[in-house]
Structures are given as C-alpha cells and as structure tokens.
Amino acid sequence: MNKIRWGILGYARIAKNEAIPAIEESESSMLYAVASRSEEKLEEARKLYTPCMLYSSYEDLIEDEDIDAVYIPLPNSMHKEWAIKAMEKGKHVLCEKPMALNEEEVKEMLEASEKYGVILMEAVMYRYTHRIAIVNEILRSGVLGDIRHVDSTFRFFLDRENTIKMKPELGGGALYDVGCYPLNFITMVMKEEPIKVSAFAKFENGVDVQVSGLLQYEDGRTASLHSGFNAFGKNCSEIIGTNGRLEVPDTFLDNDGVMKLYTKDGVEEITVPWCHRYTLEFNDFSEAIQEKRKPMYSLEDSLLMSRIMDRLLREIRK
Structure with missing residues (x-):
C-alpha cells in the first residue's frame, strides 16, 4: 500500500x-x-x-x-x-x-x-510499548487476583522559561500535561469510571503545578495518582491485587527495564524490551487508515478519560 x-x-x-x-x-x-x-x-x-x-x-x-x-x-x-x-x-x-x-x-x-x-x-x-503489553498480559492472566488498588505517578522538574505548560489560557497545568498519564494507566486497569473523586493541587500563576487525586470504585477499590512539574522526576506505577502485586517502573517510557511481580511464591523479575513507542503509534494509525479499521486506542477511552479529568479539575479548582 x-x-x-x-x-x-x-x-x-x-x-x-x-x-x-x-x-x-x-x-x-x-x-x-x-x-x-x-x-x-x-x-x-x-x-x-x-x-x-x-x-x-x-x-x-x-x-x-x-x-x-x-x-x-x-x-x-x-x-x-x-x-x-x-x-x-x-x-x-x-x-x-x-x-x-x-x-x-x-x-x-x-x-x-x-x-x-x-x-x-x-x-x-505509551499504550503501544512492550511494557504495557506485558502489564495487560499479567492482568488477563489473573495472577494478581482481584485488583484492590492502583497507584501511579508521573512528575518532572520544569525548568524551561516561557513554556506553554505554565500558561492557563493555553491549557497549561500539570494535570493536563503529565497527570493524564497516571489517570490513563489507572483507567486502563480499572476499566470504568470511579464513583467518587477527590483531589488536591498546588497552583502557581494560575496553573496547577502539582496534583494528587484519589479515586474510589465499586466494591471499595481505590486508585491514587500523583503528578507535577515542581519537583524531582518520578515515573512509576503499582497494581495491588488479592493474590499479588506488580511494580511497573518507567511506566510511560519505552526503555528496556525490569518489572517485579510479587506473589506468595516469591518475586519474579520480568524483563521489558526496548521499543519506539511513537513509531508503533504512527504505524498503527497509518495502517488503520490503509486497512479501513479502528486504531488500537479507542475514542471511547478518550471520552471516559475526559469525563474523569473534568471531575478532577472541578475538585482542584474549588
């Protein structure tokens, strides 16, 4: 083609x-x-x-x-x-x-x-990385049991001047910029909208530079997200179930690395190979056009994400 x-x-x-x-x-x-x-x-x-x-x-x-x-x-x-x-x-x-x-x-x-x-x-x-493919395989396997809590963080120290990230009129702020990644990861795992949302933010010059949120789901399941660009970088997630726990370092990157799966049998180290997330994304989108199909990441997911983001934004702007 x-x-x-x-x-x-x-x-x-x-x-x-x-x-x-x-x-x-x-x-x-x-x-x-x-x-x-x-x-x-x-x-x-x-x-x-x-x-x-x-x-x-x-x-x-x-x-x-x-x-x-x-x-x-x-x-x-x-x-x-x-x-x-x-x-x-x-x-x-x-x-x-x-x-x-x-x-x-x-x-x-x-x-x-x-x-x-x-x-x-x-x-x-980041949804196109080998890291996330392995996470989804582990979730489908059921080895973690019933998921009870997800924690996800993405933050970095912003030291660039005159950046759009610090301009409220352009849609700046930590939640839009990096907070959407932990929220996306949480939503990927939980697969539904939370029944309750609470959040806290630190603002500078009209822009949120640090945001933490707590999401509550049916049956008492919870998730926490942390994001910001006012402190040293951190990029990691954790999924905790009734039978196991999965640590996901560098959750939103495409570098190689190791994830750790904790169960009653001990600790298993899972090797994550390198890939180019952006190339995989453009491959999928271009091939979706050629093949007249939907791309991997759905509009339904985007709509759900925007709805939860609205709820978090209302909380931090109170």
Missing part, C-alpha cells in the same frame, strides 16, 4: 523530537508537510527533515489535498479547533493528549470524526 502522507500542524518540541522521527522510521508513513507560524522553525524543519512542503499557516496545510493525515501537537486550548478544521477537509487526525480541554470538546471532535468519515485518535503513545 502507498504510505500515508502526514502533515504536521505546528512544529512543537514533541513534533521535532518524537513525532517526525517516528514518521520517518515508520514503514507505513511519510513526512509530507510541516506548518508553523515561525519562519525560523520552518527553516529548521527544512534542514533537519526535508518535508515536501512547508506552510506558514495552518489553514494552507489542511487545504493541501495530497495530505492524508494530520498530527496536532499544538497547545491544548487549540486541539478542538484545528482537529475539527482538519477533519472538515477530510484529513484523519492524530491529536496529542489531552484530546481537548473538557468532555464537551471531545464530544464535538468525535461527532466531526463521524460526520466526515475520518479516523480521530488521541496520541497516548
């Missing part, structure tokens, strides 16, 4: 460092165009990646009939607008997480996907 021709709507750090290299590595994708409102960034893209087309406006890129799919790494506040505009032009859309600022915006994006007959997916790249 012909490779899917990608347009990059915004030459952001994640596009430059992760998405574009993944597209060039993918056997089912090709970099066709980059749009940026910065001439300096366009010149950098030209030198580093030699796309076929460069556009100084987002409108011109989505008007290009040769583009099959658009990747959106724009600030969170711009996701809905440009995803819908791209879908109106018949483009398939891979949109960076969070899909949008709230559940209503996500619903509008889903409706546009159905109306224009294109694929829309939230770019939750």
